[in-house]
Amino acid sequence: MTAVWVLRRTVLELRRQGWSLAALAATFALASMLAAGYRLGAAPSALERRGPPAAGPPAEVIAYLRDDLERPATNKLREALTRLPGVERVALVSGDEALVKLRRQLGERGRLLEGADDGLLPASLEVWLAAGGDPVTRAHQLAWRLQRLDGIVDADVIDARADERAEGWVAAVKQGRTLLLGAVVLGGAAVLVCGALLGRRRRREELRALLALGFTRRALLAPLVLLASGAAVIGSACGLGAVAVARNVASSTLVFDGGLTAGDWSLGLLAAIGLGAAIGISHGVAPDVVDAR
Amino acid sequence: MLRILGVSVRLGDKMALDEVALQARAGELVVVEGGRGAGKTTLLQVAATMRFPDAGEVWVAGRDVTALQRTSLPYVRRNVGYFAAGLPLLGGMTVLENVMLALGARGADPARARELGMRALGRVGVLGAATRRIETLSTAEVRLGGIARALAGAPSLVVLDDPAAGLAASDAGAVLSALLGAVEAGAAALCASADGSFAAAAVRAGARRVRLEAGHVLAGGGPIGVVASRRPDGGDEGVVRVEAHR
Numbered sequence: 255m256t257a258v259w260v261l262r263r264t265v266l267e268l269r270r271q272g273w274s275l276a277a278l279a280a281t282f283a284l285a286s287m288l289a290a291g292y293r294l295g296a297a298p299s300a301l302e303r304r305g306p307p308a309a310g311p312p313a314e315v316i317a318y319l320r321d322d323l324e325r326p327a328t329n330k331l332r333e334a335l336t337r338l339p340g341v342e343r344v345a346l347v348s349g350d351e352a353l354v355k356l357r358r359q360l361g362e363r364g365r366l367l368e369g370a371d372d373g374l375l376p377a378s379l380e381v382w383l384a385a386g387g388d389p390v391t392r393a394h395q396l397a398w399r400l401q402r403l404d405g406i407v408d409a410d411v412i413d414a415r416a417d418e419r420a421e422g423w424v425a426a427v428k429q430g431r432t433l434l435l436g437a438v439v440l441g442g443a444a445v446l447v448c449g450a451l452l453g454r455r456r457r458r459e460e461l462r463a464l465l466a467l468g469f470t471r472r473a474l475l476a477p478l479v480l481l482a483s484g485a486a487v488i489g490s491a492c493g494l495g496a497v498a499v500a501r502n503v504a505s506s507t508l509v510f511d512g513g514l515t516a517g518d519w520s521l522g523l524l525a526a527i528g529l530g531a532a533i534g535i536s537h538g539v540a541p542d543v544v545d546a547r
Numbered sequence: 548m549l550r551i552l553g554v555s556v557r558l559g560d561k562m563a564l565d566e567v568a569l570q571a572r573a574g575e576l577v578v579v580e581g582g583r584g585a586g587k588t589t590l591l592q593v594a595a596t597m598r599f600p601d602a603g604e605v606w607v608a609g610r611d612v613t614a615l616q617r618t619s620l621p622y623v624r625r626n627v628g629y630f631a632a633g634l635p636l637l638g639g640m641t642v643l644e645n646v647m648l649a650l651g652a653r654g655a656d657p658a659r660a661r662e663l664g665m666r667a668l669g670r671v672g673v674l675g676a677a678t679r680r681i682e683t684l685s686t687a688e689v690r691l692g693g694i695a696r697a698l699a700g701a702p703s704l705v706v707l708d709d710p711a712a713g714l715a716a717s718d719a720g721a722v723l724s725a726l727l728g729a730v731e732a733g734a735a736a737l738c739a740s741a742d743g744s745f746a747a748a749a750v751r752a753g754a755r756r757v758r759l760e761a762g763h764v765l766a767g768g769g770p771i772g773v774v775a776s777r778r779p780d781g782g783d784e785g786v787v788r789v790e791a792h793r
Contacts, residue, residue: 259651266648270639463634466597467696468625468652470618 264477275485282489284438287497313393314412315381315400323405328377331405335381340392342384349375376407390415548573548704548735549594554603556589556762563589564600565762571735573703576726578749579739581759587739588631588708590759594737595629595706596620608703625653628697628729631708635693636681642668642692643677650700660700667699668692670725672718687714694722698729705729705736711745719745727752 352375383389397409549571556564592598636645650660673691711719758765
């Protein structure tokens with residue numbers, strides 16, 4: 255069989271089996287997305303990268319000082335706070351120190367602060383509350399009172415347990431993501447197997463017909479190999495392209511990721527795309543099911 | 548063109564063919580008759596090289612296909628136009644594309660394949676459906692398309708398994724006419740038919756009748772070398788005349 259006929263058959267097969275080939279391409283796209291997504295997802299989240307939290311108080315209040323507050327007034331305020339019941343320690347943090355600390359806390363995202371002036375953050379007083387009772391509630395009460403003091407512009411509460419809760423959320427999201435991806439893969443595989451089983455009988459009859467016409471096995475396979483290779487290359491390229499886009503979009507637009515990496519966000523998007531692929535595959539099988547009626 | 552020598556085929560615990568001998572020469576039409584389970588379809592599968600016998604020889608185009616390697620079979624099959632209900636036209640394609648595919652396998656270039664395909668479809672009366680997809684055709688049109696695929700491009704051996712089944716009398720007449728045309732052009736033809744009227748019409752047109760029962764040739768198979776395929780007077784009308792012997 256000449257190359258002309260191989261090409262002609264390739265075009266015919268493309269027309270006949272468009273849905274199956276789309277399903278094949280989608281499968282490759284899904285597979286490449288899963289492989290790439292797994293690679294991204296294996297990276298630790300921002301929260302995990304920070305490592306275990308440093309030893310510190312269960313709750314902390316940060317009181318931001320007015321810029322024009324004189325040093326004697328600052329010391330007076332600090333001493334007054336130290337004398338409050340339940341307060342373990344009060345430290346004065348300059349604006350420069352606060353900026354360094356913030357950069358450290360942001361980790362990789364610290365680059366967001368590049369170009370920031372040294373005077374970006376005001377000086378502050380860090381008030382550590384002693385353990386016992388409900389330090390977080392006490393911290394909120396203290397912050398509310400501090401906000402009303404002269405010389406203090408604002409007060410924030412740092413809750414150490416919030417990080418633990420965030421870690422719990424990250425773990426839950428990762429588990430959910432694994433379950434979702436597993437469901438997508440299993441569902442897609444089930445649909446593919448169904449399609450293969452439904453198409454088996456028809457394919458066997460068609461192969462018999464083509465063999466009876468005098469097709470060699472090589473001539474039978476050539477168009478199919480061409481189409482399958484094309485679908486694999488195009489599908490994989492689409493899958494990897496989607497991963498690259500998702501990763502870039504996630505890392506460039508998400509300023510705060512709640513402790514998730516760009517990979518985590520990408521996987522969420524990929525799972526949605528994978529679901530779409532599974533639906534596409536099921537559409538490929540649907541005509542067989544309808545015919546069977 | 549076709550010589551079947553002492554062919555036996557066992558299907559499970561039943562002998563579908565038992566030492567069957569049959570010959571169809573170029574320009575000869577042989578009609579195989581027999582009841583259900585007589586072995587007609589198996590015999591035709593063997594003749595079309597789609598089934599290997601358990602014993603015996605099958606000669607097509609001067610080659611013993613039972614001695615050939617599997618990779619050589621396609622080259623023999625290109626000389627055989629085979630129609631059977633179990634060999635469907637390929638869905639998602641037009642009838643013409645299906646016929647052209649067969650001609651492509653037989654070495655025709657696409658333009659020539661189109662021309663020959665249209666001609667074959669015209670002979671069996673489905674030219675009007677040439678560019679319609681298989682899914683849009685009636686059962687009879689699909690059947691006629693399959694027969695056109697077998698007859699297209701003048702194969703040297705034509706094997707048709709019950710071509711008239713389910714066809715209207717006019718369509719069956721067109722099929723017989725197309726078949727006789729192929730024989731006239733020099734093909735050897737083997738045709739099984741459960742339709743008595745089709746077989747009778749074929750015999751009236753000069754075909755040799757072979758009766759098969761329980762895997763045995765009862766009449767008409769003829770000892771090899773005794774069968775005459777052309778008119779003894781040397782006439783060139785191409786009408787097949789057969790002397791059936793036992």
